[in-house]
Amino acid sequence: MFLHVRLKVRDLETSIAFYERHFAATCEGRQRSPRGSQLAFLGFPGTTTQLELAFLPWDPDFVLNEDIFHLAFEVENMDASLTALRAAGVKVTEEPSELGRGGYMAFIEDPDGYEIELLSRE
Numbered sequence: 001m002f003l004h005v006r007l008k009v010r011d012l013e014t015s016i017a018f019y020e021r022h023f024a025a026t027c028e029g030r031q032r033s034p035r036g037s038q039l040a041f042l043g044f045p046g047t048t049t050q051l052e053l054a055f056l057p058w059d060p061d062f063v064l065n066e067d068i069f070h071l072a073f074e075v076e077n078m079d080a081s082l083t084a085l086r087a088a089g090v091k092v093t094e095e096p097s098e099l100g101r102g103g104y105m106a107f108i109e110d111p112d113g114y115e116i117e118l119l120s121r122e
Contacts, residue, residue, distance in 0.1 A: 002049055003049065003050065004041065004049060004050040004051065004052045005049075005051060005052065005071075006052040006053075006054055007051065007052070007053055007054065007112070007114060008054050008055075008056060008059070008062055008112075009053050009054065009055055009111070009112050010060055010061065010062070010111070010112055011055070011111065012040055012055040014111050015040075015053050015110065015111055015112065016040050016042065016053065018110055018111050019042050019051065019053075019110075020042075021088070022084075022085060022088070022090065023044060023073055024044065024045050025042040025043065025044055025051065026043050026044075027040055027041070028041050028043045029041045033054075036056075036057055036058075037054050037055065037056050037057075038054070038055040038057070039052060039053065039054050039055075040052070040053045041053075051071070064112060064113045064114065067115070069114065069115070070107070070114065070115035070116060070117050071110075071114065071115075071116050071117070072116070072118075072119060073116060073117070073118055074118075074119050074120065074121070075118050075119070075120050076120065076122075077120065077122060078096050078104045078106060078118065078120040078122065079096075081118060081120075082096070082106060082108075082118075085108055090108050090109070091108060091109045092106065092108050093107045093108060093109055093115065094106055099119075102121065103119060103120050103121040103122060104119070104120045104122065105117060105118065105119055106118045
């Protein structure tokens with residue numbers, strides 16, 4: 001069973017707030033690792049898989065390699081979702097494009113520059 005994926009973040013509170021606000025995440029727990037990482041575990045509606053956010057005090061200004069990793073979320077309405085995200089100041093990096101099997105795909109960035117794919121079936 002797949003349990004979680006971990007993202008290194010620059011500001012734990014900002015990242016938690018981003019995923020709570022835009023993707024209905026719930027912070028299900030926090031802890032400090034033995035080596036001093038500050039961790040938060042986020043849950044999302046409809047899945048038991050978690051997103052682990054990790055702030056590493058010894059590497060607060062890490063460099064994120066481009067196009068290596070992304071998360072994907074399904075949205076009910078692409079236009080409404082992008083309108084709300086833009087209004088909140090979220091960077092849209094790729095406008096919606098139609099998928100061959102129906103629906104749309106677009107990309108945004110989280111506060112640390114991680115790419116997030118949005119998919120809709122509409």
